[in-house]
Amino acid sequence: MQSARFLRSLAAVPSFPSSAKRFATLCLVALAVAGGGARAQKHPKAAAASDQPDYARAGKPLPVSPADAQLQAALRDVSPDRIRQNIEHLVAFNNRSTVSSTETDLKPGTGILAAADWIRGQFEEYSKACGGCLEVKVDDFVEQPGQGYGGGRSRIAKPTPLRNVYAILRGTDPAASKRMYLVTGHYDTRVNDVMNAHDFAPGANDDSSGSAVSMESARVFSARYGSQHRFPATLVFVCVAGEEQGLYGSAHLAKLARSEGWQLEGVLNNDIVGGDTTPGDTLQSKTRVRVFSQGILPTAPIEQIRAAFAVGGESETPSRQLAREVLDVDRAYLAEAKPLPLRSVMELRLDRFLRGGDHKSFSDQGFPAIRFTEWRENFNHQHQNVREENGVQ
Numbered sequence: 001m002q003s004a005r006f007l008r009s010l011a012a013v014p015s016f017p018s019s020a021k022r023f024a025t026l027c028l029v030a031l032a033v034a035g036g037g038a039r040a041q042k043h044p045k046a047a048a049a050s051d052q053p054d055y056a057r058a059g060k061p062l063p064v065s066p067a068d069a070q071l072q073a074a075l076r077d078v079s080p081d082r083i084r085q086n087i088e089h090l091v092a093f094n095n096r097s098t099v100s101s102t103e104t105d106l107k108p109g110t111g112i113l114a115a116a117d118w119i120r121g122q123f124e125e126y127s128k129a130c131g132g133c134l135e136v137k138v139d140d141f142v143e144q145p146g147q148g149y150g151g152g153r154s155r156i157a158k159p160t161p162l163r164n165v166y167a168i169l170r171g172t173d174p175a176a177s178k179r180m181y182l183v184t185g186h187y188d189t190r191v192n193d194v195m196n197a198h199d200f201a202p203g204a205n206d207d208s209s210g211s212a213v214s215m216e217s218a219r220v221f222s223a224r225y226g227s228q229h230r231f232p233a234t235l236v237f238v239c240v241a242g243e244e245q246g247l248y249g250s251a252h253l254a255k256l257a258r259s260e261g262w263q264l265e266g267v268l269n270n271d272i273v274g275g276d277t278t279p280g281d282t283l284q285s286k287t288r289v290r291v292f293s294q295g296i297l298p299t300a301p302i303e304q305i306r307a308a309f310a311v312g313g314e315s316e317t318p319s320r321q322l323a324r325e326v327l328d329v330d331r332a333y334l335a336e337a338k339p340l341p342l343r344s345v346m347e348l349r350l351d352r353f354l355r356g357g358d359h360k361s362f363s364d365q366g367f368p369a370i371r372f373t374e375w376r377e378n379f380n381h382q383h384q385n386v387r388e389e390n391g392v393q
Contacts, residue, residue, distance in 0.1 A: 065332045070224065075333060077220045086122070086212040087274070090115060091202040096189040098143075098245045100197035101161045111197070112241060115187055116163040119239050122215055123167040130222040139164035139256060143248045155194050155245040164249045166238040167218050169225060173232035181266045182236040183217050184250070185210025185273075186243035186358055191385045194244060199385055205374075206382045209274035211239045233265075243271075243358055244383075250358035254365040266322050267369035269359035276378040285375040287340050292371040293323040294350045294363040315348065318368035319359075326370065345375075352377075 090096070093115040100111040108114075120136060127134035143160045165187075171177030189203030190196075202208070218237035225231065242248030250269075257264055276284045296305055296314050308314050327344050334342040351357050351371060359369035380392055387393075 062328075065328055067332045071333065074220050074224050077223065078216060082219070083212045083216050086215050087204055087208040089118065090187060090208040090211060091204055093118075095191075095197055095199060095201040096187060096203060097191075097194070097197040097201060098162060098188045098242045098248070099156070099160055099195060101163075102158060103197050106198070112188055113161070113163065116165055116239075116241065119165045119187060119211070119215065123165065123218060123237070126219045126222045127167065130225055133169060133225050134218065134222050135168040135170070137166055137168065139166065139249075139253050141252055143242065143245075143252075156248070157195065160245075162241045162249050162252065164238060164240045164253045166236055166253075167222075169218070169222055169231065169235040169237070171232045171234040172230045176232035177234050178263045179233040180236055180262050180264050181233060181268070182238055182264060182362075183214050183268050183270070184238040184240060184358055185212070185214045185270045186241065186249065187211040187239045188241045188244050188249070190244040190383055192383065194383075202386065204381075205272055205274040205276075207243070207271045209272065210270035210372075213270040213273060214239055240358055247356060247358055247361050250361035251364075254361040254367065257362070257367070258365045264362065264367040266325075267359055267362040267367055268326075269357055269362075269369065269371045271357045271371055272373050272377055272382070275374050276376065276381065278378060278380075281376075281378070283376050284378075288343050288345050288375045290347050290373045290375060291323045291326055291344045292347045292349060292351050292357070292359070292373065293317070293319040294360070294369070295320060295348065297363065297366070299364065319363055319370060320348075322368040323370050344372075 093112070094107070094110040096112045096115050098112055100106060101113050103111065116138070120138060123134060123136045127136055140161070140163050143156050143162050145154050145156050145158060171179070186207045189201040189206070189208075191199050191201045214237045217235075221231070221235060221237075238253065240249035240253060242252075243250065273289065275286060278284075295317055296308055297317070308316075323344075323346050327346060330342060330344045350360060350363070352373070357371045357373075359371045362369035
């Protein structure tokens, strides 16, 4: 053993400190005992078994939670064609920059306010189809200029109208209906210059894809609610504005939820979930989605933070537990998804490095919140003017 030879060489050096020589001798004795024990073991299979951790020797794998037949049917109702149509319709609004709400020279039917009206109209159509089961609301407010996200330059130059559009599917159980679960995506977009409200900013993936998830979820669950399946808890489907300007829309809605006493037990933020389909990309995965969650809140009282670290609870936060529930759910429902299975992969941090998302706004208010994001983002498809450069679009 190289480690034993090294220790012997240390013990043999005359000038070596006596305390260190004693330590080296102790290590040699320990190695000899360990080596003798290994040679005395006559049953390799038994040795392998004894080397297993306790949970492998005495425990069993966690069983897959039973799938609900009605939810399985709801999953089959999800329409890729409708999702694509919703994304294409959002793209057609040309530029959905939040600051486009203050522009007066936009082509009719374009800009973020036109997009908000269309989203509201879609939610109202879903509600009409289920006999009015959805409460469609608009969180309409004016964001004032101020400090930018992370202390940088403000991305709101003058008082700017913002609209969060959401639909509430009330639970049927008098007690459980107080529990609320929110599905959200942001419908605003940007180009290189975040203050540019005129150039084409399709945002097909960032984040028409997430908005389309909210809308299709509302359509599918409201249709099921009216005829076959009623949910005890309350579901809320949201499209927020102001994400690219500094999470302003979600911050306002999260504060509204706190002030109105919403019992939000889970916020599921979908941002950049379309998946990269660039030909020849060998690093993208169609079978994995990243799930980001907040650990200890930096705004928590210092005594609470110290207590969490003292007991090893820094990864036991409500948001982290919500992410674990998602991993359990995908074993029950998505393992056999067609054409490919889908797996959630937990990311033990709030978000991507130096990036942010709307789930942070809810996490800051103390609500359990997570973010879904595709496996590998393509930055050619984000935050840039649409163009072809060096053969790359």
